[in-house]
Each structure stands twice: as C-alpha cells, then as structure tokens.
Amino acid sequence: xxxxxxxMDDYPDVFELWNSTAGMGMRSLDxxxxxxxxxxxxxxxxxxxxxxxxxxxxxxxxxxxxRRAYIYHTAVRENxxxxxxGRALVKAVERAVKAEGIHKIALVAFGSNExxxxxxxxxxxxxxxxxxxxxxxxxDENK
Numbered sequence: 324x325x326x327x328x329x330x331m332d333d334y335p336d337v338f339e340l341w342n343s344t345a346g347m348g349m350r351s352l353d354x355x356x357x358x359x360x361x362x363x364x365x366x367x368x369x370x371x372x373x374x375x376x377x378x379x380x381x382x383x384x385x386x387x388x389x390r391r392a393y394i395y396h397t398a399v400r401e402n403x404x405x406x407x408x409g410r411a412l413v414k415a416v417e418r419a420v421k422a423e424g425i426h427k428i429a430l431v432a433f434g435s436n437e438x439x440x441x442x443x444x445x446x447x448x449x450x451x452x453x454x455x456x457x458x459x460x461x462x463d464e465n466k
Contacts (some may be wrong), residue, residue: 324408326371326411326415327371328367331356333379340398340400341354342400348435351466362384366386369387369392370382370383371415381409381412382396382397382401383396384417387423387425389425392425392429393426394413397409409446411460425460427442
C-alpha cells in the first residue's frame, strides 16, 4: 500500500470512489474537477491517497486556513476497510498539518454516517456538543 500526496491525475479515481461511498455528501461545483484543482492548489501538501498497485484504495481531502485544519471527504474502498488505510491517511494528514504549524484539526460528519462516526471516534476525534454547525450556499448551482 502506498500513501502519497494527491495529484490532479488522481481525480477521476477519487471522484469515482467518493460517488460509490455511502454517506458522502458531494457538491456539484466544490467537488468538480475545477473545484478540487482550486482546493489542491491552495492545499498542495495536505490531501492524500492510498493505492494498492493501480487501484485507489482510499482518499482524504484536507486543508487549512493558517489557523485550523479541516478534513473533508474521507473514503476507503469497502474491500480495503479494516486494514489500517483510513488510519494511515489520517496520520499522514495530521503530520502534514502539524508540520505547517497547525495545532488543531476539525471535521464534519453526517450524523447518519454510522461507519464514519465510529471511525472518527476511534481516531480520537470528539463530538462537540457546545457548537452549532452552520453554512450558507452562495451559489444556487452548487447542489
């Protein structure tokens, strides 16, 4: 298994994995090839993939704003789960953002994503009961 920084050449495989993973929330513009290119250009060292030979086994998209890091769109192909790939991807991201001077990392998971929430709990990510997550779409085409 090879863990490496994601490149745009990986996008078709990554997009296919995201779309075939239950519990993923995809946006038409943000997760398009152009949207991910913009994200990776801003965060060139914090997005990782895992490959077994030529097959994409997992992906973790992450970035930071200079103060706080955020994890987005984490997925491991079902037949590769329970082999430490998700853990390896998370550790790679944690090392990368720590090397950039970031001291805290956060993520949002859908409440109904039981597998994902169990994974994040095992990885030491706590549920914050004192926060209310809010968002606002600025573009009606970003569905």
